[in-house]
Amino acid sequence: MxxxxxxxxxxxxxxxxxxxxxxxxxxxxxxxxxxxxxxxxxxxxxxxxxxxxxxxxxxxxxxxxxxxxxxxxxxxxxxxxxxAKPSDDLSKRLDKLDKLVSNTKVGGTMFFDLTDIDHKEQVGTGPNRKVDGHGSVNGTGFDVKRFYLTVDHQFDDIWSANLTTDFNYQSTLSQTSLFVKKAYVQGKFDPLLQLRFGAADMPWIPFVEKWYGYRFLENTLTDRSIEGGRSGATATAGGVGAFGNSSDWGIHALGANTGDNSINYQLSVVNGRGYKNLTRSNNVDTEGRFGYSPIENMVIAVGGYQGKRGNDVENGAPTRDATRGDAMIAYRDKTFGFGGEYMTANNWDDVLRYAGTGPVPLSIKDKATGYSLWADWKFAEGFALFARYDKLDYKYYTVANLQRKLNDKYYNAGVSYDVLKNLRLALAYKHNQLDGPVDAYTYKTNEIGFWGMLSF
Structure with a gap:
């Protein structure tokens, strides 16, 4: 224009x-x-x-x-x-991908430390000797004690699945291992009725860990090994293991409600060898727990274990049941936490019954009793003081019915700081002393340094 x-x-x-x-x-x-x-x-x-x-x-x-x-x-x-609209096939694929991502959670937890260990042993009236042995290695080192990688998937409102792997590394031993800690399918039919099939948390140890709160620093009483051993006057054996498993393969029924006057329970029927061993046997083991909370921040719980720990195999030696009884009372709120655990176990290490043939075993029966007390106080934003004391008596008997006794004392104390919501560090001191199996043997382990827990 x-x-x-x-x-x-x-x-x-x-x-x-x-x-x-x-x-x-x-x-x-x-x-x-x-x-x-x-x-x-x-x-x-x-x-x-x-x-x-x-x-x-x-x-x-x-x-x-x-x-x-x-x-x-x-x-x-x-x-x-x-x-424009995607094709039906593409739309279905996108829906499946969205559902998979939305219903799947990936997380992890790492326990690590940087500490110095001083381990000494004494036989009779002889001098204290600084040596490596019985589970303790002298010196300074960085350890990743545990690294759990967890995948949770929710199929629908009832069914879900969990896979948790466990990675372990110790620099002083140059040792690494990777294994399955948990692998189960769960049906949640009601808050008071859940069923898990596979390797899953056992009723007692993980429950106590939740109320204790400092698992990254030390295992709980039932799960903590005695680093000495039952081997005559010099205790040259590798030590007495834990008195329970934190996870095992089997069927697990559990449930809980919340608030004041609430209850919780779990009953597990398992193989008995723990999550690292899928060995079959002629019998299954059972472990149970029942807890009552008069107020929401407090729990009173009892539990027990019975079974042959996977040792009842075809053409094997005669066996007896290993048993364990547990009790705990604990309280925890935003400022204070304290509690106590008691356990007693019979024939935990002597499930195999001596029939009078073959090499004479060091021990034919055993008994252990112990208790643990702990407390922590959040005195400032992100900071807390904590302490714990354990005492455990372990007795075993020879074929001649001679008693050998191990007295184990353990304590720790320190201060923790929540660097982030999912990162906690602790500066602590730990002491462990074993006397026995006769009066002529003693060992002491002192450890000081930093411990930490990272979760995501």
Whole structure:
């Protein structure tokens, strides 16, 4: 449009100029005269100008049409994109992927430390000797005691699955291992009725750990090994192991409600060898727990274990039941936490019954009793003081019915700081002393340093 107006203006200007030339007075005659050749030339110029005007109009119209077509094409594409839908197959795949991501949670927990250990042993009235042995290694080192990687998937409102792997590394021993800690399918039919099939938490140890709160620093009483051993006057054996498993393969029924006057329970029927060993036997073991909370921040719980710990195998030695009884009372709120645990166990290490043939065993029966007391106080934002004391007496008997006794004392104390919501550090001191199995043997272990727990 603008080019057309310009062309008309130019034509008008040329017309006016021609008219002025044609009308210019002749000085000699006083008459206006235009020769035929001049008139023809002006007409030719006007014709040429008209042709250019028509050419410009044609180009302008073509450009306008192209702009309209382009705008319409863009609008059509935008409409198609806005209303486009994926194919049914792609839509189903996207829905499955979204459901998988939304219903799956991945997390992890790491226990680590940087400490210095001083371990000394004494036989009779001899000198204390700083040596490596009985589970303690002298020196300074960084350890990753545990690294749990957990995957939880929720199939629907009832069914879910859990896989937890456990990685262990100790720099002083140059030892690494990776194994399955938990692998189970769960059906949650009611808060008071859940069923787990596979390797899952046992009723007692994980329950006590929850109320204790400092598992990253030390195992609980039932789960803590005695680092000495039952091997005569010099205790040269590798030590007495824990008196329970934190996870085992089997069927687990559990439930709990919340608030004041609430209850919790768990009953597990398992193989008996722990999560690291899937060995079958002729009998299964059982462990149970029942807890009552008169107020929400407090619990009173009792539990027990009975079974052959996976030792009743075909063509094997005669066996007896290993038994354990447990009790705990604990309280925890935002500022204070304290509690106590008691345990007693019979024939935990002597499930195999001596029949009078073959090599004479060191021990034919055993008994252990012990207790643990702990407390912590959050005295400032993120800071807490904590302490714990354990005492355990372990007795075993020889074929001649001679009693050997191990007295184990343990305590720790320190201060913890919550660096982040999911990162806790503790500066602590730990002491462990074993006397026995006769009066002529003693060992002491002192450890100081930093312990930490990282979760995500």
């Amino acid at each position: 603008r080019s057309k107006v310009l062309a008309v203006a130019v034509a008008a200007a040329l017309g006016v100029t021609s008219f002025q030339v044609a009308a210019a007075p002749q000085k000699n005659t006083g008459k206006v005269t235009v020769s035929s050749s001049e008139l023809a030339e002006m007409r030719a110029q006007i014709a040429a100008l008209q042709a250019k005007v028509e050419e410009l109009e044609t180009k302008s119209d073509a450009q306008t049409d192209a702009q309209v077509q382009t705008s319409q094409s863009i609008a059509d594409v935008q409409t198609k994109v806005a209303t």
